[in-house]
Amino acid sequence: MLSLRGVSVEVAGRALVEELHLDVGGGEVVGLVGPNGSGKSTALRCVYRALRPTSGAVLLDGVDIAGLKLRDSARSIAALTQENHADLDFTVEEVVALGRTPHASGNRPLDERERELCRRCMEELDVLHLADRGVLTLSGGERQRVQLARALVQEPRVLVLDEPTNHLDVRHQVGLLSFLRATELTVLVALHDLNLAAAVCDRIAVLHDGVLVTSGTPAEVLVPEVIRDVFGVDATIVTHPRTGVPQLLFDIAADRLEGTSR
Numbered sequence: 085m086l087s088l089r090g091v092s093v094e095v096a097g098r099a100l101v102e103e104l105h106l107d108v109g110g111g112e113v114v115g116l117v118g119p120n121g122s123g124k125s126t127a128l129r130c131v132y133r134a135l136r137p138t139s140g141a142v143l144l145d146g147v148d149i150a151g152l153k154l155r156d157s158a159r160s161i162a163a164l165t166q167e168n169h170a171d172l173d174f175t176v177e178e179v180v181a182l183g184r185t186p187h188a189s190g191n192r193p194l195d196e197r198e199r200e201l202c203r204r205c206m207e208e209l210d211v212l213h214l215a216d217r218g219v220l221t222l223s224g225g226e227r228q229r230v231q232l233a234r235a236l237v238q239e240p241r242v243l244v245l246d247e248p249t250n251h252l253d254v255r256h257q258v259g260l261l262s263f264l265r266a267t268e269l270t271v272l273v274a275l276h277d278l279n280l281a282a283a284v285c286d287r288i289a290v291l292h293d294g295v296l297v298t299s300g301t302p303a304e305v306l307v308p309e310v311i312r313d314v315f316g317v318d319a320t321i322v323t324h325p326r327t328g329v330p331q332l333l334f335d336i337a338a339d340r341l342e343g344t345s346r
């Protein structure tokens with residue numbers, strides 16, 4: 085179980101995240117949604133320890149991760165972030181193998197099981213055919229998938245994903261979401277696309293100006309009032325005819341569309 089307990093982040097006197105309480109049960113997929121600048125990435129950064137909360141704590145199975153060595157928490161918590169800069173021209177295979185770093189001692193080469201694990205993760209993320217390519221030559225979506233393969237190679241219990249679909253084409257979006265639905269990992273994922281969030285998340289937490297506005301199942305949270313109050317847009321909620329999850333249709337300039345039909 086991953087728990088954020090009253091996590092606050094303050095920078096230069098401004099609260100970016102305020103008193104955030106959020107639990108992600110073992111094997112659960114919890115989505116963090118909210119407008120630009122609402123504090124999603126800041127909250128996630130506290131979980132993967134790129135940032136120390138100003139107050140509050142992040143607990144993993146009841147243990148405050150601030151008390152763990154970075155290497156030890158990295159064995160349990162892997163992240164796909166917005167700040168995975170591949171500055172060096174490693175090959176895809178080398179980048180994925182870096183996911184084993186928290187488990188490695190010294191410069192020991194990967195053993196047979198680890199090499200097979202890397203191969204499986206590359207296959208799962210559809211990047212095996214790119215194994216020998218330099219990461220700097222990849223497209224945004226390919227690079228995103230390589231970074232996720234690297235995170236999986238870490239064999240974490242918790243996966244933190246910041247906008248994992250933002251470079252992906254629709255096939256790879258669906259592939260990623262299917263993976264998240266099937267995985268037994270504990271997942272905390274920030275998503276902009278509310279329909280993807282509804283399709284993949286057991287629960288959704290809505291942030292606005294750094295404050296948790298509401299949380300619950302997609303059907304509880306994705307209601308017109310919340311969408312209007314938080315995102316400032318009107319939406320019609322329909323139920324997916326096969327899966328039963330709520331899906332949002334946005335009323336884009338409905339008055340103008342009505343005008344054209346006359």
Ligand SMILES: Nc1ncnc2c1ncn2[C@@H]1O[C@H](COP(=O)(O)OP(=O)(O)OP(=O)(O)O)[C@@H](O)[C@H]1O
Nearest residue numbers: 095096100118119120121122123124125126127274
């Ligand atoms: N180091 C920093 N110093 C000052 N302000 C910061 C810093 N990091 C983030 N912010 C501000 O904190 C707010 C929240 O940022 P954050 O990246 O967490 O939002 P977000 O919800 O992930 O946004 P987006 O949807 O645009 O990715 C933003 O207004 C941002 O400009």
